[in-house]
Amino acid sequence: MLTALLYGVLASSGLLIGAVIGLVTAPPRRLVAAVVAFGSGVLVSALTFELMEEAFTEGSPAFTIGGFLLGAVIYVVPDVLLERMAARSPRREGRDPQDVVAGAQQIPQTPEQATVSGVALLVGAALNGIPENAAIGIGLVADGQRLALVLLGAVFLGNVPGSMSSAVGMAKEGRSPAYILAAWGIVAGASPLATVIGYSLLSGLSSNLTAALLALAAGAILAMLADTMMPEAFQNGGPLVALATAVGFACAFLLSHLTG
Numbered sequence: 001m002l003t004a005l006l007y008g009v010l011a012s013s014g015l016l017i018g019a020v021i022g023l024v025t026a027p028p029r030r031l032v033a034a035v036v037a038f039g040s041g042v043l044v045s046a047l048t049f050e051l052m053e054e055a056f057t058e059g060s061p062a063f064t065i066g067g068f069l070l071g072a073v074i075y076v077v078p079d080v081l082l083e084r085m086a087a088r089s090p091r092r093e094g095r096d097p098q099d100v101v102a103g104a105q106q107i108p109q110t111p112e113q114a115t116v117s118g119v120a121l122l123v124g125a126a127l128n129g130i131p132e133n134a135a136i137g138i139g140l141v142a143d144g145q146r147l148a149l150v151l152l153g154a155v156f157l158g159n160v161p162g163s164m165s166s167a168v169g170m171a172k173e174g175r176s177p178a179y180i181l182a183a184w185g186i187v188a189g190a191s192p193l194a195t196v197i198g199y200s201l202l203s204g205l206s207s208n209l210t211a212a213l214l215a216l217a218a219g220a221i222l223a224m225l226a227d228t229m230m231p232e233a234f235q236n237g238g239p240l241v242a243l244a245t246a247v248g249f250a251c252a253f254l255l256s257h258l259t260g
Contacts, residue, residue: 004137004199008192011136011152014159015129015191019184021160022167023177032168033237034244035161040229041248043132043221046154049256050147051135051218059211067212071219075131079227082123129191131220132158137198138213150256157248162229 021027027035055064132155139147163184170180201213233241 001196001199004140004195005192007136007140007148007152008133008195011133011155011159011195012129012188012191014156015163015184015188016181018160018163018165019167019180022164023171023180027164027168029236030238030240032161032165033233033235033241036165036229037233037237037241037244038248038251039158039161040225040233041245041250042154042157042252043225043229044245045249045252045256046151047135047218047221049253050139050150050154051214051221054139054147055211055214055218057211058214059206059208063208063212064215067215068219070212071131071216071221072223073219074216075127075220075223076227078123078127079223082127126187126190127224129159129187130194131217131224133191133194134198135214135217135221137195138201138210138217140199141210150252153255154252157252158229165232 052064052068055067132151136148136151136155139151167180167184170183171177175183198213198217205213230245233245237244
């Protein structure tokens, strides 16, 4: 249990590191997009060659594919609700912190709109981190520290660019540095709980249910990538982000084999 908590804390530390970088620097949009694309490639490699591969090894194809699709659905349903909440603010176009209307700081909004939008942003950030951290805990039980270590590296590398770009978007909306750091501090503090829960849930389960949970985490991560990180990277960086995605994928793939 303590090992799962430690792995969760290390992976989540990337959220605070990225948020601080986004606040103290003014990185060019293309650079931010490239870093986000790199993180996307890292996570695609991890969910493909680690989570799904391990799931197929552990259980039947039916449980694996069923869990994978269920994970995507579990992510998408609350994501749609959060997007509607965030859109109630005239400064926003969606739930993601990057979906900011041009000149947002000059657009008036009521305290209620600001509160609802802020809650949606906070819960949305937590929603993005839950499947990743849960996957680390699941990996600890399913395949020992090798799988968990690969996932730890992948999630950390994905967290840094994700929170960095989000902090930049939240600042453009007019959120204060204290608010941004507090928000990401809450997410970084809560995410390790997902690692512990993932570790606890998997203990003593059958091989088919183990496979389903591994695949569920993979499906939720892929849905998150398709919904947030990849569209954002392409919108801000253009076609060149494809190269950054490939580099991220290659780095995670190499890490997987070096630790194997």
